[in-house]
Amino acid sequence: MALQCGIVGLPNVGKSTLFNCLSNAKAQAANFPFCTIEPNLGVVTVPDERLDTLVRMDHPKRVVPATVEIVDIAGLVKGASKGEGLGNKFLANIRETDAILHVLRCFDDGNVTHVDGSVNPVRDREVIDTELQLRDLESVEARIAKTEKVAKAGDKTAAKMLDLLQRAKQHLEKGLSLRSLELSDDDALRMKELQLLTAKPVLYVCNVDEASATHGNAYVEALRGAVASEGAKILVLAAKTEAEIAELESYEERQMFLKELGLYESGVAKLIKAAYALLNLQTYFTTGPDETRAWTFRRGIKAPQAAGIIHTDFEKGFIRAEVIKYQDYVELGSEAACRDAGKIAVEGKEYVVKDGDIMHFRFNV
Numbered sequence: 001m002a003l004q005c006g007i008v009g010l011p012n013v014g015k016s017t018l019f020n021c022l023s024n025a026k027a028q029a030a031n032f033p034f035c036t037i038e039p040n041l042g043v044v045t046v047p048d049e050r051l052d053t054l055v056r057m058d059h060p061k062r063v064v065p066a067t068v069e070i071v072d073i074a075g076l077v078k079g080a081s082k083g084e085g086l087g088n089k090f091l092a093n094i095r096e097t098d099a100i101l102h103v104l105r106c107f108d109d110g111n112v113t114h115v116d117g118s119v120n121p122v123r124d125r126e127v128i129d130t131e132l133q134l135r136d137l138e139s140v141e142a143r144i145a146k147t148e149k150v151a152k153a154g155d156k157t158a159a160k161m162l163d164l165l166q167r168a169k170q171h172l173e174k175g176l177s178l179r180s181l182e183l184s185d186d187d188a189l190r191m192k193e194l195q196l197l198t199a200k201p202v203l204y205v206c207n208v209d210e211a212s213a214t215h216g217n218a219y220v221e222a223l224r225g226a227v228a229s230e231g232a233k234i235l236v237l238a239a240k241t242e243a244e245i246a247e248l249e250s251y252e253e254r255q256m257f258l259k260e261l262g263l264y265e266s267g268v269a270k271l272i273k274a275a276y277a278l279l280n281l282q283t284y285f286t287t288g289p290d291e292t293r294a295w296t297f298r299r300g301i302k303a304p305q306a307a308g309i310i311h312t313d314f315e316k317g318f319i320r321a322e323v324i325k326y327q328d329y330v331e332l333g334s335e336a337a338c339r340d341a342g343k344i345a346v347e348g349k350e351y352v353v354k355d356g357d358i359m360h361f362r363f364n365v
Helices: 015-023 051-059 087-095 121-152 156-173 185-194 218-226 241-245 251-261 267-277 304-309 313-314 326-332 335-340
Strands: 004-008 042-047 062-064 067-072 099-105 202-207 233-237 279-285 290-297 319-326 345-347 358-363
Touching: 004 015, 004 087, 015 042, 015 067, 015 241, 015 267, 042 267, 051 279, 051 290, 051 326, 067 267, 087 121, 099 121, 099 267, 121 156, 121 185, 121 218, 156 185, 202 218, 202 267, 218 233, 233 241, 241 251, 241 267, 267 290, 290 304, 304 313, 304 319, 304 358, 313 319, 313 358, 319 326, 326 335
Parallel strands: 004 067, 004 099, 062 290, 099 202, 202 233, 279 358
Antiparallel strands: 042 067, 279 290, 319 345, 319 358
16 A cells, blocks of 8 residues: 555645645535545655656656655544544544644635634644644553553563553653654654554645745744744645646646746645655656656665565566666766766665666566
């Protein structure tokens, strides 16, 4: 199953409008709570200037970009951890995703209702974080009760898990999300196994008015201060403006619109790239006259596993990988020129694949 980012937030903050821009799907967008009830799934193309360059160089018959899955999840309200509103459904939907895009309203508009009556992104973030923390605390306490029995019987693995759970409980009781808990590599793997909501990486998406799309506003700065200790990133965009850009027919028209706003890239493009990075994903390429393709991999994998993304036989019968650095390929102009210049590296099973590598695999089954 592909990795997914879930778009979350209070009702009426612009989640579905943003999702429509991202996926060109038509999640219903309306001015009342719970407009989105079932999560909408969009498979979104990842913008990558490197792929565009390779296509211009190799003129392939077929082009396949990288993609990322984005899920639009129903708006949450205070009390969701106790089942208020669509609470149970909302929390179950988040649990199935791998990272969170938390949309916060950072604009004034008397025509758009706010579920709490006023615009305050710092408060809104706390509402959602508190609900997720409460649900995690419930999950952790239930897991502690089960794990204690096994640990007392002398199971060392259970003892290590119990230590992590007790630390997690203390952290949550302080009103802190688990993504800010310092973990060893081993504990990070155990934490992943627990599938806790506040352990998921998060990107805060500030939905602003058009005038604030370039530099943000006071609401954004207040939020920036509130999340500084978390180490989470903030992205600023104007969902309403992004929707207008998405309606334009041609690439040239969209670029002209962006230029008028003082932007070099759409907020949606920046958001997709940020979601890809949030999921710890990178890209390697295969390219030639038949096809130029971007292949998605988790950061840190080795050559045989990267080969297996293309086909399981490639991993089973892996012999070696021939690797060209993207910059060398662009500067020299072709695979043949890279070979002549000695710029094709022959790598074995321990090679850690790098973002942007152009790869050719040798295998035998």
